[in-house]
């Protein structure tokens with residue numbers, strides 16, 4: 001799709017605008033008061049979402065962060081601990097909200113492409129001891145953003161679920177980009193989420209909805225999540241206006257993510273050939289590319305400034321690291337333009 005801003009915006013897949021079909025669906029959406037459970041469009045979105053992830057019930061939420069926190073609050077009590085990978089969004093990027101609102105702490109384990117070592121996970125589960133918190137839950141992030149959009153293997157997920165069951169723990173999946181994982185593995189999303197008790201999914205990233213996401217699990221989980229959503233100010237009224245776009249995201253936009261993955265792979269392969277740029281191609285499994293510029297060449301902010309002058313936006317993370325993300329508004333031609341501009345900038349900037 002031609003970019004709605006005229007820029008090639010590779011900073012994130014959150015920059016995606018709603019599609020014309022979404023705007024039409026929003027205009028026509030039937031609505032009601034969702035706090036009374038009377039918004040037919042929200043109810044339909046929740047049914048479609050629950051079916052896609054193979055769970056009894058889903059709850060529409062305002063954002064991925066809200067989805068994660070209501071899922072965690074619903075499955076923990078104060079003084080408990082949860083286990084997740086050290087780069088996880090819930091650990092790094094969610095304002096310590098589980099400590100803030102839930103009185104729990106996070107035990108973060110180093111991962112490999114987003115996957116923890118199952119033996120280390122099992123060892124980290126607390127035994128009963130007067131000194132220790134109790135472990136409540138193990139959290140996954142799939143795809144894993146910090147590791148570069150990597151997909152957690154299904155046998156790994158099965159192994160962690162087995163460990164959790166043996167110890168009476170719940171498993172949560174931060175599936176902000178769950179449908180990218182499903183497209184990357186070429187399986188239905190429920191084949192992934194069957195290894196988790198609860199799942200959070202964003203509809204406002206590569207799926208192009210303007211706002212919102214959902215959480216899903218058992219009926220009992222959904223009831224709790226709805227209470228916490230209300231407590232956090234997420235009880236919305238005629239939310240069908242935005243949920244209508246979410247339905248298009250779920251039914252249509254999930255089917256085309258393979259294009260973004262193909263573009264990301266081609267972009268990454270081209271970048272890897274440019275002198276002064278280093279990319280771990282093995283980590284480029286979906287729509288995210290993490291690259292770095294090497295010593296003696298432009299820094300990440302310098303490259304970002306040069307590309308910005310050509311209408312290309314990228315996300316420098318620090319002096320050397322850069323994230324690029326493909327999405328609906330990044331075309332194959334945009335990949336070519338980005339490669340040409342990067343090649344030129346790096347050649348001109350070699351020190």
Ligand SMILES: *Cc1c(COP(=O)(O)O)cnc(C)c1O
Nearest residue numbers: 063064065066089141145174176
């Ligand atoms: C974006 C993201 C979130 C949070 O979503 P928001 O809608 O920005 O609150 C959670 N987890 C991961 C892995 C994400 O990439």
